[in-house]
Amino acid sequence: MKLFTHYQTDAHRESAVNWRENYLGESLFYSCRSTQYDHASYPSTLHYHDYYELVVFLEGDIRYLCEAEAFCPEPGDIILIPPGRLHMSMLEGDATRYRRHVFYLYPDAFAAYDGAALTDFLTAADGVHLALPPAERDALLDLLDRLDRALAAGESTRERALAVGLAMQAFYLLGEAHAKTQPDAPCLPAAVVEIRRYLDAHFTEISSVAEAAEQLYYSREYVARLFRQSFNTTVSDYIRTRRVAYSRTLIAEGVPLSDACFRAGFGNLSTFIRAFRAVTGTTPSQYRASLLGTHRTGRNDL
Numbered sequence: 001m002k003l004f005t006h007y008q009t010d011a012h013r014e015s016a017v018n019w020r021e022n023y024l025g026e027s028l029f030y031s032c033r034s035t036q037y038d039h040a041s042y043p044s045t046l047h048y049h050d051y052y053e054l055v056v057f058l059e060g061d062i063r064y065l066c067e068a069e070a071f072c073p074e075p076g077d078i079i080l081i082p083p084g085r086l087h088m089s090m091l092e093g094d095a096t097r098y099r100r101h102v103f104y105l106y107p108d109a110f111a112a113y114d115g116a117a118l119t120d121f122l123t124a125a126d127g128v129h130l131a132l133p134p135a136e137r138d139a140l141l142d143l144l145d146r147l148d149r150a151l152a153a154g155e156s157t158r159e160r161a162l163a164v165g166l167a168m169q170a171f172y173l174l175g176e177a178h179a180k181t182q183p184d185a186p187c188l189p190a191a192v193v194e195i196r197r198y199l200d201a202h203f204t205e206i207s208s209v210a211e212a213a214e215q216l217y218y219s220r221e222y223v224a225r226l227f228r229q230s231f232n233t234t235v236s237d238y239i240r241t242r243r244v245a246y247s248r249t250l251i252a253e254g255v256p257l258s259d260a261c262f263r264a265g266f267g268n269l270s271t272f273i274r275a276f277r278a279v280t281g282t283t284p285s286q287y288r289a290s291l292l293g294t295h296r297t298g299r300n301d302l
Contacts (some may be wrong), residue, residue: 027106060098169257204265
């Protein structure tokens with residue numbers, strides 16, 4: 001099984017108890033989810049992962065955020081989140097029934113079946129909110145309903161083969177639809193986009209919220225309030241998540257852990273380790289070991 005980073009965290013394991021998880025191959029995960037949420041139970045936090053997330057939205061009073069894009073989808077809409085993009089969804093009303101089909105995958109998800117081209121649209125899309133025409137939408141929803149029924153029927157080789165075949169048909173349809181449709185995702189308010197872009201450009205060097213606000217000619221209170229309203233998190237937590245994401249990229253490129261720490265903007269190794277564990281559920285050295293396919297015993301160095 002490849003590393004599905006989001007699934008290594010305690011937060012995910014706690015939230016995944018209400019639905020069935022289905023691994024259709026080394027690089028493909030599928031789940032159909034239906035969950036009743038209110039503000040107290042909704043897991044609304046910015047996060048990222050190293051695989052593609054594709055959501056076919058069915059029902060719910062939900063708003064999605066990905067980088068500078070924000071949108072409230074309609075039933076049958078598709079949300080595609082590329083690797084490394086900070087994103088989240090938010091509950092708009094007081095409570096809602098949130099239903100969706102979810103795929104987590106790497107681009108080689110169908111390579112073993114001579115179907116590598118089925119995922120070409122993932123990289124071409126570069127993140128998308130895709131609204132399908134009615135005929136394509138109905139065909140996709142029918143395929144996914146049959147996929148979920150096949151997986152619910154059991155774990156036999158026959159049912160698993162049927163599920164993989166249906167998933168391949170669904171991705172063929174998605175690729176065809178993407179080629180014909182232009183994505184249309186409204187942006188966040190201009191001030192939020194400006195703040196977000198500044199943070200993304202300078203996250204390794206920003207020392208405080210006040211410093212960022214001063215550079216943008218806003219008050220600290222205004223920046224803090226607007227950012228929390230838009231992303232349900234603080235500027236400090238956002239910077240921490242950005243730094244951890246960047247450090248993970250550096251570690252994956254073979255940069256030594258101590259260098260990754262300081263290049264990502266952390267002032268010392270202790271702060272780096274605490275932040276890395278808080279965001280990913282693992283330590284930097286454990287993450288590096290997972291990339292190398294090794295398992296360490298005893299005390300980790302970082």
